[in-house]
Amino acid sequence: VEQLYETRHDAVDSSAAELRRIERDLHDGAQARLVAMGMSLGAIEALVERDPARAKEMIAQARENSAEALTELRDLVRGIHPPVLAERGLGDAAKALALRMAIPVEVDVDLPGRFPEPVESAAYFAVSEVLTNAAKHAGAERVWLDIHHTAADGGMLRIAVTDDGRGGADLAKGSGLAGVERRLGQFDGILALNSPPGGPTMITMEIPCRPTKPA
Ligand SMILES: Nc1ncnc2c1ncn2[C@@H]1O[C@H](COP(=O)(O)OP(=O)(O)O)[C@@H](O)[C@H]1O
Ligand SMILES: [Mg+2]
Numbered sequence: 001v002e003q004l005y006e007t008r009h010d011a012v013d014s015s016a017a018e019l020r021r022i023e024r025d026l027h028d029g030a031q032a033r034l035v036a037m038g039m040s041l042g043a044i045e046a047l048v049e050r051d052p053a054r055a056k057e058m059i060a061q062a063r064e065n066s067a068e069a070l071t072e073l074r075d076l077v078r079g080i081h082p083p084v085l086a087e088r089g090l091g092d093a094a095k096a097l098a099l100r101m102a103i104p105v106e107v108d109v110d111l112p113g114r115f116p117e118p119v120e121s122a123a124y125f126a127v128s129e130v131l132t133n134a135a136k137h138a139g140a141e142r143v144w145l146d147i148h149h150t151a152a153d154g155g156m157l158r159i160a161v162t163d164d165g166r167g168g169a170d171l172a173k174g175s176g177l178a179g180v181e182r183r184l185g186q187f188d189g190i191l192a193l194n195s196p197p198g199g200p201t202m203i204t205m206e207i208p209c210r211p212t213k214p215a
């Protein structure tokens with residue numbers, strides 16, 4: 001009961017935090033660009049007959065602001081639920097993430113199909129954090145990412161990320177891994193960390209779940 005109480009509390013907490021982040025991003029990003037665009041358009045209206053050259057300059061500025069607003073909205077949407085995850089599922093989304101990393105990531109995926117959207121989202125978020133850590137903190141040359149699902153015991157999604165870096169990863173030293181642990185906890189999932197000083201680092205995550213659609 002204690003465990004349920006805690007994970008439910010975390011679920012409410014982390015969705016509130018996520019909402020605040022989205023609100024902040026919208027406010028500082030797209031909203032600010034659109035305000036600037038509105039002001040440019042107002043100035044253009046006043047200038048267009050009197051000073052057409054200046055008006056033309058301001059049109060270019062307004063167009064730039066609209067392009068930036070669009071980019072920011074796209075990035076925001078991608079951060080909430082990337083299109084590749086929505087369209088192609090966890091395996092392909094993880095492969096796309098791995099390709100974007102600065103160090104080589106060997107990916108091995110064996111999944112029977114799609115999983116409930118919140119599970120895919122949490123797993124993707126976890127893979128992203130752990131890969132980013134390997135690139136940022138480990139000084140690793142290689143990373144191995146293994147994602148598979150077993151039907152045994154009611155179904156379990158297992159994600160293992162290993163890097164050949166310096167080790168010493170510690171949940172207490174940052175907020176990323178602790179955030180992953182909390183988010184997985186919402187599905188009764190767990191994160192296990194093995195990272196002795198000198199390396200290697202191996203992070204294993206398990207989420208009990210069953211596929212929703214066959215591949
Ligand atoms: N793969 C890794 N190799 C070595 N150290 C790591 C690795 N991942 C995490 N760490 C260490 O553990 C700390 C906690 O990680 P994390 O919670 O993700 O925090 P951060 O926000 O600093 O990335 C990091 O600050 C870093 O010192
Ligand atoms: Mg981190």
